[in-house]
Amino acid sequence: MTDTVAVVTGASAGIGAATALELGRRGLHVVLVGRDEERLLAASRAVDEVAPTPSRPVRADFTRLDDVEELSRVLHGDYPGIDVLVSNAGVHTTRWELTGDGHEITNQVNHLAPFLLTGLVWDLLSARPGGRVVQTGSLLAEGLDPEDLNRTRSRRAGWGAYKASKQANALVAVHLAGLTGPAGPVPTCCHPGMVRTTFASGSLPYRTFRRAFPFLFQPVETAALALADLATGEDGVNHPGALFNGTKRVRSLKRWRDPTLARRLWEATERALGNDRLGPAHPRVGT
Structure with missing residues (x-):
């Protein structure tokens, strides 16, 4: 599998770094994407110790859509095709704020930026037979309003914004599977479970829960195995649009x-990003 290319976002630490390491161990050439350059280089060096080919670290901050476009240009310049996109980058914040692009930060990092990147590199994913997109999702997913992705009506972030962004991830996988059909790259969504990372460290209730019930939180390596299995195993191509809880497909x-909600979300996301950013490779409604 040394010619198999996997791009992992949010790979400078946590689940993303562990997934990149596992994919490297399985023989893939790994492109690690993250915003913290020092940690990203450290994660890349760890992959190089176990992988047959040197990994490629690429810095990109998903709070900047220009960085997403630049990442796409780098990937197009260096790779004729991508086999796997592990869309793992994500954020949880307790403060409602807008990015420089004018989008609520949780919405942009967890939904808009991954949506944009997937569309921009869709031609690279389509260039390889058996291409796939694996999104890090959550069983907490709920509360999405496609007409208010930035939550301007409530101006509240926290768990509400996070859950809505995770619902968006699941619905994107469903709609993308319907757009591309059996011949196109296969999207899936994976809830990795509660993991021992610094995720949601700004949430006092979550920190308190984690301290009180540490036995409920699994090692990051366990979560990485679930994502890596979808990136390389049969489940990752046999169940387009499916949601997995770890390695188990859930109903x-x-x-x-909901296909109607998924289509509304897709159209609202296209409007939010605009045609100039989406580019010609982006799979559109009706195509």
Whole structure:
């Protein structure tokens, strides 16, 4: 599998770094994407110790959509095709704020930026047979309003914004599977479980819960195995649009698979990003 290219976002630490390491161990050439350059280089060096080919670290901050476009240009310049996109970058914040692009930060990092990147490199994913997109999702997913992705009506972030962004991830996988059909790259969504990372460290209730019940939180390596299995195993191509809880496929609730809601979200996301950013490779509604 040394010619197999996997791009992992949010790979400078946590689940992303552990997934990149596992994919390197399985023989893939790994492109690690993250915003913290020092940690990203450290994660890349760790992959190089176990992988057959040197990894490629690429710095990109998903709070800047220009960085996403630049990442796409780098990937197009260096790779004729991508086999796997592990869309793992994510954020949880307790403060409602807008990025420089004018989007609520949780919405942009967890939904808009991954959506944009997937569309920009869709031609690279389509260039390889068996291409796939694996998104890090959550069973907490709920509360999405496609007409208010930035939550301007409430101006509240926290768990509400996070859950809505994770619902968006699940619905994107569902709609993308319907757009591309069996011949196109296969999207799936994976809830990795509660993991021992610094995720949501700004949330006092979550920190308190984690201290009180540490046995409920699994090692980051366990979560990485679930993502890596979808990136390389049969489940990752046999169940387009499916949601997995770890390595087990779950029966999705309506809010995670509603095709009408998924289409509304897709159209609202296209409007939010604009045609100039989406580019010609982006799979569009009706194509």
